[in-house]
Amino acid sequence: MGRKILKWWRRGSLIGVRGLEFSDRQRVVVINQFVILALMITLSYQITYLLTDFERMRPLMVVHSVTMLVLLMALWANYQRSHITAALLALGAPTLIQIPIVTYLISADSGLHIFLLSGGVLTFLVFSDRLRWLRYGLLLVSTVLFMVLDQYCKAEIAPVQLSSEQLVVMRVLNIAGFVLMLYILSYLFHGQLIQQRRRIQRQARALALLANTDDLTQLPNRRRIISEAQPNGLFKGVVAIADIDHFKGVNDRHGHAVGDAILKGVAEIMEASIRDIDTVGRWGGEEFIFLLSHSSPEEARLVLERVREQIEAYELNFQSRDYRVTISIGMAVMNQHRSFDEALRIADAALYRGKRLGRNCVVDEAVAY
Template structure:
């Protein structure tokens, strides 16, 4: 089925945001380990063996932090990652010199701190200030200080360009990754807000918003619009005899049949309990009744097997047609009346409202 997008206000769920952030931290630890492994080889090639060993130590710390994240020791992992970045940047700048550009990696800390899931915002400010202070201190103390390992101006220029490129690449990669995680979390929240968790059909609220949209379209184009209210026959008996787990299985099976058998432009929602409401744009009362009859036949073929016992399912359908200028309640109430007429006549049938 396809239908216009429905904008439903949703509440921010901290748990999903937190999960997205820690997925980002997984990537930080992995990228950090790979990056410092490359730097270990680079420093060894430049003759700065001390920094080569420091980078191998950093690889070890990032590997440990990844393991901590996997075992949900997030605080320890965060401390290791933050400490490594701050200390390593300071040591690299002091060892190779300010012109090497290793202080750029401190900038990577800023967006990570800002999007972190720290409970107290003051901690973000403190950590951001710490990064800023370290950057300023390095600028004032190291810029005009001779490095421990003197490199040629050509090598420094190449190294600075390399660090600039890596810093921008890291910022772009981490920002893109976090955006992707947030969009995925928002999509999940939107689905949760607009669908019934058991049947995965539209819930009542999202259906009513969609119906309002279709009523607006009907006023504009004067196309017919039909409503079909369906109810599973003897559903209470199924729950009482076999338990709610079996009742849920019946609801899922019926939901699947309804969603697959409807026209592409139609929409179906779990209206409540064992009731389902179908919206059929561009369908007359007669056309909607024919579709409802087809649905009734398909539902009648549904069998739910429980403990070698087969449960047969049937549904009764009430069909109504929207009349201009009336709210959604009008056709829904008439479909409900037609439905109960069908119940009174013996169930497992389609009844259309009287013209």
């Protein structure tokens, strides 16, 4: 039974939220949850009146019935995506109909009018900053109504006379319900804050990834490579620069679409061919950079030779044609005696030495000059 209630609660909370942005979605969920909660509380009043003193409570039951009808209209308005109308109906039904009229009928000694004080909190949950005038307007109305009802609706002149014992029981129940309502509103408000914080964190991670990732190859870009290689000199190992041989000619003869496809294919092979501890990124144009962590020159050469051989064997089929490319790689050691910029300069010199030696090779710093 509890699972069914929870299922219907969740389903009802999501009425009319499809396609909404996060902040608007949260406000609509709060409206739906408040309406469902108000319907449950009002229905419990109706059942209590029906089982205790139906004849005397008939005027109250009429008011509650009208209120329930308006609350159902609020759910329908949300379903029809008229969210501001839904919010006005949801807050207006208890604030302007149910609480004032019922309090007038049975007196403020019942404590029902205390629920008006929760309306001000709700306005901040369901109305955006763009509608702040509605927030403060409803807050003002609910506060004024509370003071008027508390001052003038006395038990002695109430149209529906209840015994003092009945009024005491109702006051206790209403105060308890008001406290419960505040807890629920606090929970909803806290939930909104958590959801917003998580959303901001997700956006921050997505932006950080976007700022540090090459759009075409999805490899780390120059910014990220530099940040990984330079902080506090923690990176130790081998830095290598790779360049696709004759890439400009490929672009000139076959077009940039083929060039882009080759870059993506080469990037995938590079990423698949290195070790888990290594990093490969796009340095710019047809150049790629490797950070081979905690590697000796011999270990690094084995990894880079494997990358070179895999790319030499790679055949790209694009637009019903086959394309082959090779790469040249220059490498240099980076340690506590050599900065990243210095290692990069030596690796770049080794790369161009490889170009002069005939391309499609891995050249270390020993033969860079």
